[in-house]
Amino acid sequence: MVRDRVVEIFRKALAKGAAEGRWPAAAPAFSLESPRDPKHGDFAVNAAMVLSKAAGRPPRELAQAIVEAVRAVDDAGDVATLEIAGPGFINVRLAPDVWLRALERAVAAGAGWGRTKVGEGKKVIVEYVSANPTGPMHVGHGRNAVVGDGVQSLLRWAGFDVVREYYVNDYGAQVQTLARSVHLRYQELHGRTVTMPPKSYPGEYVRDIAARLRDEFGDRFLDAPEAEWLALFRDRAVQLVLGLIREDLAAIRIDFDRWSSEKALYESGTVDRFLRSLEEKGLVYVGKLPPPKSKKGAPPAQPQGDLEEGVSLSDDLLLFRSSQYGDEVDRPVKKADGTTTYFCADIAYHWDKRSRADILVDVLGADHGGYVPRLEAALDALGASRDDLHVVLIQMVNLTRGGEAVKMSKRAGTVVSLREVVDEVGADATRFIFLTRRSDAQLDFDVELAKRQTLDNPVFYVQYGHARLAAIARKAAEAGVPVPAFDLDAARTLEAPEEQDLIRRIASFPDVVSGAALAYEPHRIAFWLQETIAAFHSYYTQGKKSGERVIGPDPRKTAARLFLCRALKQVLANGLAVLGVAAPDRMESPETRDAVEDA
RNA sequence: GCGCCCGUAGCUCAGCUGGAUAGAGCAGCGGCCUUCUAAGCCGCGGGUCGGGGGUUCGAGUCCCUCCGGGCGCGCCA
Numbered sequence: 001m002v003r004d005r006v007v008e009i010f011r012k013a014l015a016k017g018a019a020e021g022r023w024p025a026a027a028p029a030f031s032l033e034s035p036r037d038p039k040h041g042d043f044a045v046n047a048a049m050v051l052s053k054a055a056g057r058p059p060r061e062l063a064q065a066i067v068e069a070v071r072a073v074d075d076a077g078d079v080a081t082l083e084i085a086g087p088g089f090i091n092v093r094l095a096p097d098v099w100l101r102a103l104e105r106a107v108a109a110g111a112g113w114g115r116t117k118v119g120e121g122k123k124v125i126v127e128y129v130s131a132n133p134t135g136p137m138h139v140g141h142g143r144n145a146v147v148g149d150g151v152q153s154l155l156r157w158a159g160f161d162v163v164r165e166y167y168v169n170d171y172g173a174q175v176q177t178l179a180r181s182v183h184l185r186y187q188e189l190h191g192r193t194v195t196m197p198p199k200s201y202p203g204e205y206v207r208d209i210a211a212r213l214r215d216e217f218g219d220r221f222l223d224a225p226e227a228e229w230l231a232l233f234r235d236r237a238v239q240l241v242l243g244l245i246r247e248d249l250a251a252i253r254i255d256f257d258r259w260s261s262e263k264a265l266y267e268s269g270t271v272d273r274f275l276r277s278l279e280e281k282g283l284v285y286v287g288k289l290p291p292p293k294s295k296k297g298a299p300p301a302q303p304q305g306d307l308e309e310g311v312s313l314s315d316d317l318l319l320f321r322s323s324q325y326g327d328e329v330d331r332p333v334k335k336a337d338g339t340t341t342y343f344c345a346d347i348a349y350h351w352d353k354r355s356r357a358d359i360l361v362d363v364l365g366a367d368h369g370g371y372v373p374r375l376e377a378a379l380d381a382l383g384a385s386r387d388d389l390h391v392v393l394i395q396m397v398n399l400t401r402g403g404e405a406v407k408m409s410k411r412a413g414t415v416v417s418l419r420e421v422v423d424e425v426g427a428d429a430t431r432f433i434f435l436t437r438r439s440d441a442q443l444d445f446d447v448e449l450a451k452r453q454t455l456d457n458p459v460f461y462v463q464y465g466h467a468r469l470a471a472i473a474r475k476a477a478e479a480g481v482p483v484p485a486f487d488l489d490a491a492r493t494l495e496a497p498e499e500q501d502l503i504r505r506i507a508s509f510p511d512v513v514s515g516a517a518l519a520y521e522p523h524r525i526a527f528w529l530q531e532t533i534a535a536f537h538s539y540y541t542q543g544k545k546s547g548e549r550v551i552g553p554d555p556r557k558t559a560a561r562l563f564l565c566r567a568l569k570q571v572l573a574n575g576l577a578v579l580g581v582a583a584p585d586r587m588e589s590p591e592t593r594d595a596v597e598d599a
Numbered sequence: 600g601c602g603c604c605c606g607u608a609g610c611u612c613a614g615c616u617g618g619a620u621a622g623a624g625c626a627g628c629g630g631c632c633u634u635c636u637a638a639g640c641c642g643c644g645g646g647u648c649g650g651g652g653g654u655u656c657g658a659g660u661c662c663c664u665c666c667g668g669g670c671g672c673g674c675c676a
Contacts, residue, residue, distance in 0.1 A: 033615070036622085046618070049656065059656065086619050087656055132676065172676055262676095289674075317674060328602075328672085335674040342676050369603050370671040395604075396670080437612070440604060442669070444611075455638060456625065464638055475635035515615060527613060531623080534640095541640035544632080551635055565635095587638070 001116070002102050003511050005078060006043050006092060007032060013069035014047060022065055023055040034508070038497065041083065041091035042099075042504070049088040059088025066090060097488065099500075102507035104486040106567045114513045114574045119160030125353050126152040128363035129249070129256075130167040133241045134178045135203050137248040140365065142418040143443065144394045146434040146580075148363035149254050150522025151392060153578050155361075158517035163357065164257045167349060170238045171262040172342055177201065178241070179234035183221070185210035186233075190222055209240050251422045252430055253580055262345050265352070271340060274348035275333065278320065283381050284333060286316045320347075325377035326386075347378040350389070354379065360389045361520065366440070369393055392520050395442045397434075402448040425450040428581045432459040435526040435579060453587075458530055462576065463584055465533030468540070469569035470585035472550050476562055479551060483566075484559035493557050494564060498539035505532050506567045513578060522579065529575045536568060 010030065018025035030047035048063035055062055063084040070082060070090075081093040106113045128148025131141045149164075156162045169175070181200040185207050188194045196202055213221075213236060221229040242259075249255065265271050278284045318334035320343075333344035353360050364371070372393075376386035399406040399416055406416060422430050429450040436458055437443045455461050477483075484490075494503065516524040543549040550561045573583040 031616095031618090033618075035619075037619080040619075044618075049618085052656075089619070134676095169676060174676055315674085332674050337674080339674090341674065346676090366604070366670055368671085368676095372603085393604075441612085442605080453638070457638095458624085460638070461624095464636085468636065468639085472635045479635080512615085519616070523613090524615080527623090531613095534623080537639055538641085540635090541631085541637085544634090544640085549635060587636080 001510050002094070002098060002507050003032065003043070005098070006045075006094070009070060009074055009079065010045055010047060010066075012073045013066060014051075016073060017065065017069045022069075023051055023057075023062065034504075035091070038501070040085065040089075041081070041093040043092045043094075044085075045090045045092060046088070048084075048090060052088065060084055063088050063090050096492065099503050099507055100488060100491040100494075103491065103503050103564070103567050104488075106506050106509070107486065107563070107570060110570060111574060111577070113570060114509050114578070115157050115159070116510050116514045117159040118514045118518065119155060119158045121159060121161050122359060123163070123357040124155050124160045124359040124361060125163045125165050125357040126155065126361040126363070127165045127167055127353070128152070129245075129254075130169070131245060132169050132174050133238045133245065134174050134201055135241060136205060136244045137418040138415045139397050139399055139418055139421055139445065140394075141248075142252065142421065142430065143397050143434045143439075144363055144365060145249060145252060145254050145418075146431050147392065147394055147439045147522060150435055150525070150579055151361060151363065151517075151520050153580065154513065154517035154520075154522055154525070157578055158514045160359070160517075164255070165353070166256045166259050168238075168242065168259055168261045168263075169342075170234075171266060171345065175234050175238055176230060178206075178237050179230055180226075181206050182210050182213065182233050182237045183226075183229060186213055187222060189214050190219055192222075205241070205244060209237050212236070212240065248418050248422075251419060252427050260349065262349070265345055265348055266340075270352065271345055271348050274351060275340070275344070278333070281381075283321050284318050285321070287319050287330075288316060289319065289332065290329060320344075320374075320378070321381065322374045322377035325380040327374045327377040331374050343374065347375070347382075350375065350379065351382055351384075354382075354384050354388060358388070361392065362389065363392045363394060366393045366395045390520055392439055394439050398442060398444045400444050400446045403446065406447075421445070421447060428463070429457070429459045431579060432462070432526060432581050435523045438521070438523055458526070459581065460587075462529045462533050462572070463582070464587055465536060466569060466572045466576070466583045467585060467587045469536070469565050469572070472565050473562070473569070476551055476558075481551060481555075481558060481562065484563045486563060487556075487559060490556040490560040491563065493554075493560050496539075498535065498542065499561075499564060501535055502532075502539065502564060502568060505535065506564075506571045509571050509574065525575050525578050529572060529579075532568075532575075533572060 010032075014023075014030075015025075017023055030045060030050050032043050032045050035041065035044045048059045048066055051066075052059040052062055067082045067084065067090060070079065078095055078098050079092060080095045081091075083091040083093075085091050109115075126148060128151075129137075129141060129145045131137055131144075137145070152162055152164050177199055178201055181196065181202075184194045184196060184200065189207075189210055213233065216236075221233075275284075315336035317332045317336055319330040320333050322331045323329055331343055332341050333347075334340055350360065362375075372391050375391070376389060379386050379389055399421070418430075425447060433445055433450050434443070449457055450459070451457075453460050455464075473483075494500070512524065512528050516522060540549065550565055551558050552561075576583040
């Protein structure tokens with residue numbers, strides 16, 4: 001990587017100067033950035049500014065000394081110029097051939113260009129979606145799924161050893177509620193009149209599941225006591241709903257390596273063993289929880305929960321000492337009725353995950369933000385570290401149609417399913433649009449815009465750019481221009497500022513990918529793709545104006561430009577691949593589309 | 600009341616973990632076709648980075664405080 005080469009040169013130079021006693025050895029980390037203004041060179045290095053305090057010398061003076069050390073170390077002649085600028089930046093301009101060779105490497109690496117080893121093969125478990133198996137996925141789950149999948153993909157590209165994991169909450173009260181809802185519909189299918197209570201799942205899929213169970217069991221459980229059918233109905237319903245969820249995920253091209261069942265954690269005894277180890281470590285105690293905080297003026301909130309009859313708030317609970325690890329209060333791991341809490345199983349699950357991986361990533365809805373401190377507390381308490389866990393919070397999605405908000409209400413059952421959206425706008429647009437915003441900012445998803453095949457649709461804009469590059473290659477083939485191999489002499493003709501910009505973009509793509517991976521921010525790739533293709537469109541149109549585009553009268557220039565286009569096409573395809581979006585070689589033109597419709 | 604997230608151009612948003620003169624798209628106005636797609640491009644106008652303090656060589660970015668919006672604050676999951 002070009003960037004790595006510069007870092008290496010500066011490290012050497014700083015070490016050399018330190019060995020000679022010219023400045024302190026234990027220097028704080030310097031950074032390297034790509035300046036916006038090309039006049040500032042290829043990279044700006046702040047080493048002198050960072051070192052200035054420890055060295056007791058003004059930054060610009062120090063910069064001069066560092067520049068000399070860099071020159072002495074750069075025996076390959078990779079650095080063309082070094083300038084001291086502003087408060088003490090060292091602006092580095094590399095020899096043009098350094099960039100051109102990176103271009104050659106990009107094409108040689110092909111579909112692998114952008115893959116790095118910064119992850120050093122460390123094991124990461126990325127847990128995402130983990131939607132409760134109580135119904136099909138809605139749009140909000142879709143964003144979680146796409147961002148999670150993007151994070152997962154980025155980490156893979158950056159050389160981490162990734163496991164994609166879905167935590168199935170198939171144990172608690174919610175899946176029991178599902179089972180009861182199914183049983184009610186099951187009674188209905190046998191001709192009974194039922195009313196669905198407020199705490200039930202009203203969706204049509206519940207009827208479908210009930211129908212399956214009727215076909216399987218007939219009227220065997222029609223009047224049976226709940227104890228006889230609850231677990232059975234629950235397990236069947238969960239299984240069927242997970243089938244729906246898998247279909248929803250498949251529609252946006254998402255798959256998992258592992259489905260971890262909460263129920264299995266109990267049945268295998270993992271939770272019990274975990275609880276015992278908490279006791280041995282003195283991390284839990286029997287006590288009472290302070291009364292819940294209430295809003296000013298309002299009467300104290302009464303927890304409603306699923307407390308058994310006759311169990312009161314004054315009863316003792318088993319509490320986890322999370323407040324000693326930065327949480328607000330201690331959190332219950334066992335309820336007054338002696339059963340364990342969701343939190344208990346979840347930290348057992350995280351403990352299990354931590355034993356299988358070095359780094360954990362949880363992709364959670366923003367409404368679970370308040371849950372994060374206790375999770376971090378748990379990891380610290382258990383002898384791991386909160387730093388082993390990275391939580392990506394996903395803000396809500398507001399669905400709009402031509403700017404008009406689409407009203408959604410869970411209670412009224414008017415929640416728009418992910419599947420409806422994907423069927424309407426397609427997997428590519430769905431995926432890309434979920435990545436056009438930082439995940440911790442709310443997102444307006446406009447269905448009309450996502451469907452539109454115009455430039456204001458970002459997916460379309462990027463895909464069109466790729467198709468245009470493919471068209472250029474086709475044209476060259478038709479014109480009998482051979483597919484060019486890399487030719488350094490020819491490449492040196494790529495002197496236009498736009499060409500230089502594109503070369504640098506192609507060369508630095510691996511840095512973009514690894515940077516996004518380390519920040520867990522797939523949206524960066526989506527933005528980078530838009531910027532890069534915009535740079536190409538601009539270049540292309542300018543060439544067109546001057547009458548000379550890619551294929552021109554000069555065979556050497558033509559070869560060099562075709563090579564550049566080939567590299568660019570590859571890098572766009574790779575960026576889209578990171579995001580799981582298709583890179584088509586041709587777009588259906590509006591004319592063709594109209595013609596087809598007319599026909 | 601407490602905690603977390605957000606506040607950047609008229610609108611929707613980026614801003615590379617603290618860098619040089621804050622960017623893009625849309626909307627508005629004005630231009631550019633001999634199709635290797637005008638499904639594109641170029642130009643113009645547009646800003647107290649919510650307000651105020653602080654940290655340092657340097658702050659949209661970090662800290663404090665206030666204002667405004669969202670989410671959370673169960674022995675639910």
